[in-house]
Amino acid sequence: MEIHIIQGDITQIECDAIVNAANNSLLGGGGVDGAIHRQAGKELLEECRTLHGCATGDAKVTKGYRLSARYVIHTVGPVYRDGQHDEAKLLKSCYKKCLEKAEAYQCHHIAFPSISTGAYRYPTSQAAQIAMETIEQFEAHYVQRVDIVCFDDYTYRTYCQLLKKNNKSA
Numbered sequence: 001m002e003i004h005i006i007q008g009d010i011t012q013i014e015c016d017a018i019v020n021a022a023n024n025s026l027l028g029g030g031g032v033d034g035a036i037h038r039q040a041g042k043e044l045l046e047e048c049r050t051l052h053g054c055a056t057g058d059a060k061v062t063k064g065y066r067l068s069a070r071y072v073i074h075t076v077g078p079v080y081r082d083g084q085h086d087e088a089k090l091l092k093s094c095y096k097k098c099l100e101k102a103e104a105y106q107c108h109h110i111a112f113p114s115i116s117t118g119a120y121r122y123p124t125s126q127a128a129q130i131a132m133e134t135i136e137q138f139e140a141h142y143v144q145r146v147d148i149v150c151f152d153d154y155t156y157r158t159y160c161q162l163l164k165k166n167n168k169s170a
């Protein structure tokens with residue numbers, strides 16, 4: 001499986017599924033969630049209403065509507081408190097559940113944002129380590145390419161450094 005770190009807006013990525021860093025209601029919000037709902041159109045919110053929310057660490061799938069991605073995989077990352085409230089386990093579960101959904105929907109190419117590192121305040125370097133580890137350890141059959149789409153410079157640089165480090169030790 002190829003992993004690419006990209007800087008940009010996840011709503012513009014052409015792939016089979018993009019991941020949304022949503023909240024438990026799945027009824028929209030700010031950050032990447034707001035951007036995905038704006039780009040997909042109101043039909044996305046209508047379908048989300050039928051899902052009755054999502055637990056932290058879990059993932060649910062909708063269509064992509066006006067996005068170029070066919071599906072949106074909505075996941076809910078943990079709100080970071082002090083690292084002693086299962087934050088790492090829950091964040092790992094987000095990546096794993098999303099990859100399992102991508103497999104179930106036979107997606108070859110998916111894109112993740114940096115889950116929990118915005119409004120939910122997960123320290124970026126710790127979150128990036130969990131994201132990369134979980135993706136690298138996943139045994140995929142359909143998924144051939146994973147993009148991690150970083151919006152800001154700091155997030156982009158953090159993921160790039162980790163990818164470089166992991167490649168060196170491989």
Ligand code: AR6
Binds near residue numbers: 116
């Ligand atoms: N493309 C890619 N990444 C983006 C985009 C975009 N268009 N916009 C923002 N990011 P956040 P969270 C980055 O806050 O921490 C929402 O209100 C952003 O810079 O979107 O999981 C939900 O409804 C950051 O690096 O998600 C929840 O209530 C990363 O995406 C809550 O925020 C995650 O930031 C979820 O918080």
